[in-house]
Amino acid sequence: AAEHAGIRWYELRQQTDGGPWSVYQEGTYAPDNSDRFSGSIGLDAEGNIALGYTVLNDNPQNPVFPSLRYTGRYLNDEPGIMTIEEQNIIEGESPNPNSRYGDYAHLSVDAADGLTFWHNGEYFVGQERKNHVGVFKIAPDFDNNLGVVSLVSPQDASLGTNEEITIKIRNYGRNAQSNFEVSYSINGGAEVTETFEESIAATSSAEFTFSETADLSEVGETYEFLFSTNLEGDENRENDTITTSVRHLPPNDVGVTSIDAPQTGESLGNSEEITVSIENFGGEPQQDIPVFYQVGNNTPVREVFNDTLEVGGLEVYTFNQTADISPSGSYRITAGTRLENDFDARNDTSVRSVANLDCIPEGSDCSFGDGISFFELEDVLNERIPCGNGYADFIGLSATLDRSQGEFTVSVQSHFAEEDKEQFSMWIDFNDDAVFDDDERVISSEVIPNANTWYSYNFSIPADASLGQHLLRIRAGDTSFDGDLNNPCEVMDYGTTHDYSVNITDSTLDIEDFILNEAELVVVSEENKQFRVIMETDYEETLRITVHNILGQKMLENQVENNGTGYVYELDMSYAARGVYLVRMGTREVGKVKRFIVE
Missing domain, CATH: 2.60.40.2550 (Immunoglobulin-like)
Structure with missing residues (x-):
């Protein structure tokens, strides 16, 4: 499984002046699969805690570039939990173009009121590093202010005709509150209104269960809820309501969500382990799940995942039978589940392309912006490419080239360009031996004149180029330093090397x-x-x-x-x-x- 960064936080207390310090509470903030780091924490005059940090996610389908956010908790909240929903300070527009980050991150409390938090951190626009100061308060601004925070139950599951509805209500104000109306409606239907008769202290929360139940029994249906409070004299109506949804999960629905190993590499062998992640999308625990993987169109390998996969659970499974991917070239690996009576076959399988390559030139320095940061070829657009270690595997992205067209256009950007030193070359492995030969180089040492600007270049492929899938390699860097740009295996002092795929077709063939x-x-x-x-x-x-x-x-x-x-x-x-x-x-x-x- 991939590494996942969360923020470990502590509150220390000293019972007497000069006395020993002890840990009053602690927790880890990692609410989803994005990485959070470079945290800074503070305590206001009323005992509320704020936590500012950087968040990012390098998922190519849904990237989060380095951005600044905050969360927090009120004094009387359950210990060990950041209860305030994550808030944006500023969203980054591009990845970190170099290897240095977080020098100036800090959160502090305003000495003037003891309640206002100031958080400073870094984000990026193109190659440019920017600092941003976020200013916010957690302490109440109003005396009377109520709102619904969340739906406690039910959650996504196999649901019935008489489901109890429980919500969490927060008192955001400075006065205790009781005897106020709360309501819900489903899918825009009739509103159910009841009265919360107990008391909620200032900056505290409480749960409320409606006496009227709901029919959520239709399998596969998503139910949209609208919850609201109606406090007479509420001074802030903006947080009175929330909209959320619950899905009636089918009992049997599992699938492989990712193929985690092997990865593209050099000298892959004849006994490579196949590792996958299996997720339970259904409403009942599952055991003895049939799983399979298939390399290309070879015979599928079928095994059984014997452990219990809980509702919403995600487990990693490594097949007992290994795969032979020792011959050089690209491989399409398919993996999935074959659960009896599975509800939705569309989420059963995942596909990943990996390659056994002749060489991978890792180690080039791209921290100054050298190399390809944007790439576009036919139907493939790869934007804001992170620096990393100078090499990146994008062979899962495949551009279709119709060889009957003769000429094609590739467009690129770099975050660095100076005096015609930044250049790039490109190869297509037409003979599929995972070696990028000189006669397979389709672009040689083209100059990228200016930074952060799209430039387009034409190239051609042989009229008799083999149809089907082939590897593409593109390299760019500062050619005034060491490293031969036109040697596809050589590490450059400053630059990047990226691999993609192309699918060569021919529209003239019948x-x-x-x-x-x-x-x-x-x-x-x-x-x-x-x-x-x-x-x-x-x-x-x-x-x-x-x-x-x-x-x-x-x-x-x-x-x-x-x-x-x-x-x-x-x-x-x-x-x-x-x-x-x-x-x-x-x-x-x-x-x-x-x-x-x-x-």
Whole structure:
């Protein structure tokens, strides 16, 4: 599993002047999978705590660039928990372009009132480092101020027709409150209003359970709740209401959410461990979950995850059977679950591309902004690329190149450019040996004239370039220092190296060219009269598969979709008698036929 940064915090108290200090309370703030660090904490005159920090997330699908946020807690809250919902101070616009960060982060309390917090920290706009001061208070600004904080129960689960609704209410004001109305509605329906009769002290919270229950029994339905308080004389209506949702989870719904190992590397072997993360999306605990992985179109490896996966749980599983990815090249790994009566097959599987490369030039310094920070090629746009260690694996991003077009345009940006020193080169591994040869270099030493500006460059590929998936390598750096830009394996003093994928197609080829000339039909025999029919081709439309016996009788006919690397059909012949059969894959007009034997 990936490393995850959270903030460990403590409150120390001294009972008497000059006496010993002791830990009164402590906790860890890590509310989600984003990283939080560079924290600074303070205590106001009323005993409320504020915590300011940096947050980031390098998930390429939903990145959070270095940003400043804060949370906190009131004096009377449950110990060890930051109870105030995370608030933004400022959102960063780009990743840290170098290796230095956090020199000037600090939170302090204003001496003038003892209640206002001031937090200073860093964020980035392009290559530029900026400081920002956030000013906020946790102590109440009003005497009378109530609001709903959260829905306590129910949470996402398998729900019923009479679910109790429990909410948390906070008194944000300085006066205690009681005998006020609270209400809820579901999906814009009728409002249910009841009275909270107990007392909530200042800056404290309490739970309230409505006497009227709710019918949340429809499987798969998401129920939208609107909760509100109605305190007479409330001085701040902005925090009276919240909107939240609850989903009735189907009982059986699990899937592989990520393939964690192996990763792209050098000299990968014939016994690489396959590690995946399995998540329970359903409303009941699951055990003995069938899991599988498949390298390319090879035979799937099937095993069973025997541990218990709780509702909402996420567990890491390493397959007992390893994978052979020792030949150099790129591999498409698919992993998933096959739970009986699974509710939603769309979340069962994950796919990851990894490569066994000839070389990975890690260690170039990009802390001054050298290298490629933005990349665009056809349908791939990769923005605000972090520096890291000078190398990054983006082979899961694949640009489609139609070789019949002849010429293509790649666009790049760098955070550094000076006197034509910043240059870049690019290769496509046409022969798929994971070595970027000189004759595979499609761009050589092109100058990036200015920093933080898009520049576009044309390149061409051979008219007879092999169709299908290939690796692409792009390198950029300051060529006035050590390191040969046009040596794809050499570490540069200042620069970056990134790997992508391209899928080469040809729109001039018709269906007959694809199926009859480009494709090969293979039938793989497995145990218990099970077969895998494979046709690897870049043709993307739906094909048909048929099976006949030697008398010409049709045994099967079905549709087959391209899985990303070709057409694969799991053929069950357990019902068939021993003998010779013919399988055909193609359209109604053209196809390929293969003979196979059922023992």
